[in-house]
Amino acid sequence: MATDGAAVFAETIEKDQRVEPRDWMPDGYRKTMVRQIAQHAHSEIIGMQPEGEWITRAPSLRRKAILLAKVQDEAGHGLYLYAAAETLGADRGDLTRRLIEGRQKYSSIFNYPTLTFGDVGVIGWLVDGAAICNQVPLCRSSYGPYARAMIRICKEESFHQRQGYELLMTMMRGTPAQRDMVQNAVNRWWWPSLMMFGPPDADSPNSAQSMAWKIKRHGNDELRQRFVDMTVPQAEALGVTLPDPRLRWNAEREQHDFGDPDWAEFKRVVAGDGPMNKARIAHRRRADEEGAWVREAAAAHAARRREAGPSPSGGRS
Amino acid sequence: MSDEIRHEWPLFEVFVRAKRGLNHVHVGSLRAADHEMALHHARDLYTRRNEGVSIWVVRSDDIVASGPDVKDAFFAPSGDKAYRHPTYYSIPDSVPHI
Secondary structure (H helix, E strand, O other), X not given: OHHHHHHHHHHHHHOOOOEOOOOOOOHHHHHHHHHHHHHXXXXXXXXXXXXXXXOOOOOOHHHHHHHHHHHHHHHHHHXXXXXXXXXOOOOHHHHHHHHHOOOOOOOHHHHOOOOOHHHHHHHHHHHHHHHHHHHHHHHHOOEHHHHHHHHHHHHHHHHHHHHHHHHHHHHHOOOHHHHHHHHHHHHHHHHHHHHOOOOOHHHOOOHHHHHHOOOOOOOHXXXXXXXXXXXXXXXXXXXXXXXXXXXXXXXXXXXXXXXXXXXXXXXXXXXXXXXXXXXXXXXXXXXXXXXXXXXXXXHHHHHHHHHHOOOOOOOOO | OHHHHOOOOOEEEEEEEOOOOOOEEEEEEEEOOOHHHHHHHHHHHHOOOOOOOEEEEEEHHHOOOXXXXXXXXXXXXXXXXXXXXXXXXXXXXXXXXO
16 A cells, blocks of 8 residues: 555656645655644744734724734634644644644744834735745645645735735825834844745755655745845835845846845744744733633533534535 | 643534535635534634635534545546547537537
């Protein structure tokens, strides 16, 4: 079976078809997939916090409604992804526990604080923009349930980026203080956004295997370049400066040259020593603990209903 | 205590009818304590943007599926029955409407 399975798996990858949950797959593939999907799901859930903090402080009912919808989307994206991870035999509750105990990671970008409402706009523009660059190729990832979840996520992500950019355009038409607020937020989020694509390919040990399995389709550096090239004209249209003295158009390459992010900082933040790591996990742990009684009550209610007999509301519609 | 219970919510598969006249299509799965909660969660999770007019939820462990190991036994026999397809039959071009 294993040898047959291995041949079928190799052929599936070779022919660019999708691997589905009950297919045979190498242990390494399964482990890599669970790790990547879980890390992605955790990022969506932790990613609710930096913007969630601003829902009550957003300056108008319109902005509150938009931000609420966006944060609700992040929750939804996390759940699509946990569901995809569960098709590989992972358990959602167990994954949450691994997150809270620090045994699984999430994107380091969410370990930076959102100091002003300008940050909310910049997160939509740059952070969600970088996420879109990363995620669009994942819609063709070799694992079927992950690719399908990514298609759904990408459809919704575009709203996130556009609301952020629109918010920034509005602030840039405002007072000098509002424009400074936007520029200040851009200065703080630019480098962490570039770090979202991961370390340079040469220092990214898992990349080659993930490319061979067609989990990943592009290298980190290629996607980072694509993001920079997309973002520069958007920054110009907005009227902000990207905080990189080495950033300039290279006519020969027909791409932008740009500086290196501080990879030592990246490693520190990934290792747990960013400005908000402890607060993010403490918040997630508290939400989990404070929600426990609700989950228990719902389970007890469902058990009692089962004992009382079948539900009357069956039937297809 | 809570450690034991928190993972006991069963898994449900969700099917959404995008609009009248179309089949319900599988969109994903979720965890819920019972069918009623599964419907509500499915509404929140899979139809935030007018994706549907009707939802089915089915407990995942109630689904019986053919596995990849029986793929040939199930589906290979239809491979050599070309005569089930209309293009198998040659009809002169001069014959209309067929």
